[in-house]
Amino acid sequence: VQEEKIFAGKVLRLHVCTMEGAEWLEEVPEDTTVEKLKERCLKHCLPGSLEDPKTMTHHKLIHATSEKVLTDTKTVLEENIQDRDVLLLIKKRAPPPLPKMADVSAEEKRKQEQKAPDKDAILKATANLPSRNxxxxxxxxxxxxxxxxxxxxxxxxxxxxxxxxxxxxxxxxxxxxxxxxxxxxxxxxxxxxxxxxxxxxxxxxxxxxxxxxxx
The missing domain is CATH 1.20.58 (Methane Monooxygenase Hydroxylase; Chain G, domain 1)
Known part of the structure; x- marks a missing residue:
């Protein structure tokens, strides 16, 4: 037991906040992965949300001081997080929906109408005009x-x-x-x-x- 305490990682006390105003203290060893820390945070502020596997990927942890998005596969130590640092748990923005085919066609038509005429089009349009010279x-x-x-x-x-x-x-x-x-x-x-x-x-x-x- 004494050896385990000697070689155990340092425990960090981290302040976690959400955009909704929730705030609490998480105590984790410095060798804890960011993914594991994020899982603990979601269990605390959104109980039962982990039943949906997308919940983890739809959230991210940000180091408040450096404004850096933490990488899930790295440990707290590797991300250079210190005791009493503040972390923000934020839901990622949903990607914009893919445009419908009708919208794509309308957009292409609009671009074609706004496109400058090429040389062939100019020659065709001015074929019947008398020469300036x-x-x-x-x-x-x-x-x-x-x-x-x-x-x-x-x-x-x-x-x-x-x-x-x-x-x-x-x-x-x-x-x-x-x-x-x-x-x-x-x-x-x-x-x-x-x-x-x-x-x-x-x-x-x-x-x-x-x-x-x-x-």
Missing amino acids: ADRTVAQHNMRDFQTELRKILVSLIEVAQKLLALNPDAVELFKKANAMLDEDEEDRVDEIALRQLTEMGFPESRAVKALRLN
Whole structure:
């Protein structure tokens, strides 16, 4: 008997409280498991409740000071519980009920209605709308055609003037100016395909032309 007392675990006096306001003192050896302690607490505050096996799993013990939920499989010593500590016996919250199939379908329908349209849906909805760049593209082509014709006329006029002014001493200077105009016009020309691609991408035509000339 003396040996049993020597090697027996230390007995702790623990204050147990419930959310309903009940409070009492439990004396347990420090090698008692949390599950066993919880069982004793339920027998004290809810007599007969242990007939339902779910009662144990639906309750938990919390260390009041650290606010830590105690693990059923650990001992009081392993959970570092000290003499005169306060424990709370609390019933766990019931999980929310699973949604009914009708509720799930309604929720999915609502999500689909709120979902942003994808690329295919946008293209389908705007298939019959006129292109934003259509009129501008036509105007650009007309302007380039006019410039091409104007250049041809200018070349023809220079050729005629060359013949008429062949004996005129000022003709050389006039030819130089005309050729300079042609060269300047040539420098101003840009790759029409590249220009169209840039404008279709949303770049202003003036900036696109400037960029192509720099390149």
